[in-house]
Structures are given as structure tokens and as C-alpha cells.
Amino acid sequence: PESGVVPAVESTADDITAMRIRGAAAIADAAATALATQAERSTADSPAAFEQELRAAAATLYETRPTAVSLPNALRYVLRGMDGDTVAALRSSTIARAERFKRDLAQAQDRLGEIGSHRLQDGDTVMTHCHSTDALACVEAALEAGKDLEAIVKETRPRKQGHITARQLREWDVPVTLIADNAARRYLDRTDHVLVGADSIAADGSVINKIGTSGVAVNARERGVPVMVAAQTIKLHPDTMTGHTVEIEMRSESELLSDEERAAIIDDATGEVAEAGATEDSNQTQVTDSGLTVENPAFDVTPPRYVDAIVTERGQFPPESIVTLMRELFGEPTDDPWDG
Ligand code: RUB
DSSP: OTTOOOHHHHHHHHHHHTTSSOSHHHHHHHHHHHHHHHHHHOOOSSHHHHHHHHHHHHHHHHTSOSSOTHHHHHHHHHHHTOOOSSHHHHHHHHHHHHHHHHHHHHHHHHHHHHHHHTTOOTTOEEEEOSOOHHHHHHHHHHHHTTOOOEEEEEOOTTTTTHHHHHHHHHHTTOOEEEEOGGGHHHHGGGOSEEEEOOSEEOTTSOEEEETTHHHHHHHHHHHTOOEEEEOOGGGBOGGGGGTOOOOOOBOOGGGTOOHHHHHHHSSSOTTHHHHHHTOSOTTSOOBOTTSOBOOOBSEEEEOGGGOSEEEETTEEEOGGGHHHHHHHHHOSOOOOGGGO
């Protein structure tokens, strides 16, 4: 294509959109890899053309999913490391920066896991929601420290990422009880910690994570069960310092309802179903004259008062004081380098 974006970047973007690559940390890692690949394979013949290509690649990756801030944070970090007067220098500085990003990301997760593991006592039961590698890092470090843990794993509709969590925990030999999301409040009686990850953390300490997180957090507060959020600083959302809100991704209604199921709900389904399915942008809520609307938000916002601790690689914070860490890390807000 004219933009010079290499096919590997397009295919990473497709994988993120289709959730073959998912979870905020994995998305950030894949985005950095894709920018390094762009740098490596670029055929740009001038420094300006090279920089333009890298910005176009970043824009392609940025457009995939809106909620996990680790994605723009990763892109920004790599592009800011692009440095040099020749294509060769730009190429090598960009690749080195991407590699450093990936190394730091893995290290931060290990460090966060160690810190988070201190909250977990021998014999504790954790309740999980969705699949978070940051949250699992806390479990892994606790296991490595010789603690025995059990897990109650919420299935996490509609895409059942709880199954990924269950598989990982069973690999580590942790006894797992898999439950429907609806059963969570009942099982809080047997839970010592609700342990979740985050896609974004806002400046006021709100936690944006997989839809259903806020419900379990509110119920946990009512039952006196502490809620622990495991989130590397890459999950901190700089724009929220200046009053921006975090966009919540709306996903396709097909994740909730098949065509047959839709037909079973709507008596007079003939014709209308086909039309509804043919809507151009499948990520938009579809209102048909059937009167049936399906909405499928992928994330929700848990207010800070329902969160006991945000565990980062820089230590654990009460949600209300996360903004001090954000100021330290991000300083003054600036424009995104791919905005031209
Ligand atoms: C994943 C999700 C995870 C966070 C944190 O949502 O909500 O809890 O991304 O994950 P989806 P990690 O499946 O829609 O991407 O700790 O691995 O970054």
C-alpha cells in the first residue's frame, strides 16, 4: 500500500481486532513487535519517509481496539525512541527501543507479581474475572514462594476468557472451581481476595476492566472481601489526567446472539434477520424494526471506592493516590506522535 505499512503490521492489527491477540499486556507487546517489524522491513528511501511509515503503522495498530491504554502507551514509547539522521540509524534505534519496551514489560510483570504475591496468604482462595497475565503473575509468585492457593474462576461471558485462566491455573496445579458469572456473589463466601487485571486505570483511581468487574467488586465490598487490581504502569491512562474519559469498546452482537437465537426471540423473523445481519459495521449496536436491541460492551468502570489496592511494579497504591504515580511517569500531556 501507499502508506508503506508492511503486511506483518496489518496482520497484527487484524489479530488484535479479532482478539486472537488479547489482554492489555499481550496487545502492547504485539504492537511493539509490529513496529519493530515495520522498521526492519521498511523500504523507505529517506528519513522523513521512514518516520512517516512508522507513524502510519502506529495509526493502523491504534485503530484496532479502543479501551486498553497499554496499546497507545506502547506505540508512543516506541515512536519516541525513533532517533537518527539516516534511515539506518532510525531503523536501529526504533528496533532497539521496541526490544527495550518488551523487556521492560516482562520485567514489570515479574516485579508486580512479586509485590502482589505479598498480599496472598498460604491457604487463600482468589476469585478471578476474565484472563489477566498481571493478575496471574501475582498467583505465580505466591506459588513460587511456597504458598498453597485455590481459585474460583468466573467464566466471563460472553467470550469465556475464564477458561484461559482456568487452564493456566491447572497447569500450576492450583485447584480451580469454575463458576458462571451469575454465581459470583454466592462464592464470595469462600473467597479471600478478588483478583483482577486492568485495561486502563484513570487518574481518579477508577479501574477499567472486562465487563462484569464492577459488579463483582461491588458485591465483594458488601461481603467484606478485598479487591486487588494487578496492573503494570503501562495501564495508567495519561489522558484521564486532563479530564478525558476512557472509551468503552462495544463489540458485535453476534457474541451474544446467533441468527437462530435471534429468530427464536423475534416471531416474525423472516427477512428482517438477514437484513440485520447485513449491517455494514458489525461493531455497532443494531436497532432493527424488530424492537430487539443487543448491546455488548466489552469493559466497565469500577469506581475507586470498591478497589482496595492497585498493584503495580512500582509498589501497591490505594486507588485514590494513583494520580501521583501518573504525574511522575507521564509529566505534562503531549500530542500523540502519530497524529502527524
Ligand atoms: C482482557 C481483560 C484483562 C486485561 C488485563 O479483555 O479485560 O483483564 O486486559 O490483562 P479482552 P493483562 O479479553 O477483551 O482483551 O493483565 O494480561 O494485561
